[in-house]
Amino acid sequence: MQKKKDRDAVEEVKTPKRDRKITKVEDRYWNFFNRIRKGFKLSWNQVFKRFSLYGNGIIYIFQAPPEITKHLQLDINTVIGLTDLWVNNIRDNWNAIHEEPWRTILFLRKYGHYAGKPAIVIGAGPSLLEHDHLKRLARADFPGPIISTSHSLKWCYEKGVIPEMSAIVDGNREKIVKFIDDPVVEAHMKETKMVFCASAASNAVERWKGERFFFLSPIPNNIFPNIDRVMWQFVPHLPVMDTGGNCGAFCVNLAAFLGCSPIILLGLDYAYPEGFPYEKTQYYDAWMQSVGEGRPYPDIETMHEQIFEHQVHPTFKNRYYTDFVYRVFLHNFREAMTVYPDQIGFKVINATEGGAIHGKNIQCMTFKKALKLYSRGSNSARDRTIDSMAGKISIGREVALEEVLELKKDPYGGDD
Secondary structure, eight states: OHHHHHHHSOOOOOTTTTOSSSOSOOHHHHHHHHHHHHHTTOOHHHHHHHHHHTHHHHTTGGGSOSSOOHHHHHHHHHHHHHHHHHHHHHHHHHHHHHHSTTOBHHHHHHHSOOTTSOEEEEOOOHHHHHTTHHHHHHHSOOOSOEEEEHHHHHHHHHTTOOOSEEEEOOOOHHHHHHHHSSHHHHHHGGGSEEEEETTSOHHHHHHOOSOEEEEBOOOOTTTSTTHHHHHHHHOTTSOBOOOTTSHHHHHHHHHHHTTOOSEEEESOOOSEETTOOGGGSTTHHHHHTTBSTTSSBSSHHHHHHHHOEEEEOTTTOOEEEEOHHHHHHHHHHHHHHHHHIIIIIOOEEEOOSSSSOOBTTEEEOOHHHHHHHHSOOSSSHHHHHHHHHHHHHHTTOSOOHHHHHHHHHOTTOSOO
């Protein structure tokens, strides 16, 4: 009896002598689990009893790569932290999803007639406004679908660009709804199809008055065992598509799914321009929570050195820097581009003229050149618009003659 009592006792961790039954475990991992165990007043025997209860799920943990990368850590932390929100959103979106169950991305692919056409994907990176790409796009007669992230949607409308589609994949209700709860967006939303992840912010789904289409994002078992199966039970008719971890990557996946090629990228930077203050980066507050005694970064300087990396784009020559989250996005995007363009048969053109995207199967060029290659010919609706503008000038309308002449001279606008 005494022996069992000793085995179930809540023993103290002793370092650096490492007087414990499990040896050759780094102190940081041992102490992490030991703090949790002691907090619940459990013996190690009781801990392993609990592990055995969840054996069918824990087996997926052991299928993770031998080297646990920071990318995998970020994926796991994201899913664990947001699963409750995602499930709640699916519950709240249930009526909208089942109201017209045929409204899925499969319908868009079958009846949208997008296959074989070029597409433009518009993100909200700094390069989009820096190079005034939306103004140039508004002047062009582009023959394929324009797909924007929800973040860039208002900018598109303000510049006269009406995206065929936009997308919302984020479940954060406070963050996402502000991108569409705007008079400019409200005035045009019925002109744009919105593609929602089933777990997207439910208030944004309710707020959108235009056409809505849905899909389900998968969660691999090595990230969170069986949660994917639980979510699928809510919406078993929805097709599954990977978001790539962010809305911009999903829009590229969507364009490829629709059969578009090439897929031209604007504003999809995954980087900050050199000189942009660290303190204003998207995840800086989260990094600051990791600074201090007993935390991953002892001081701010160390955090800056390890979180931010500065580089130069090999084609566009712009100087930029990335933080850890953007590097994960960039890594995942590059990994996908090394495989899927060849397998599925599509081209990707980075026309951002900035940012960090480059690599295998990614062709980099200016947006002006991309438009020359993939816009319609001279007998286009856009040219007829220019001629109409000139005609209006002759009858006294207030249209600048200089602008008309500029368009005639350079239909793609501006310098390379």
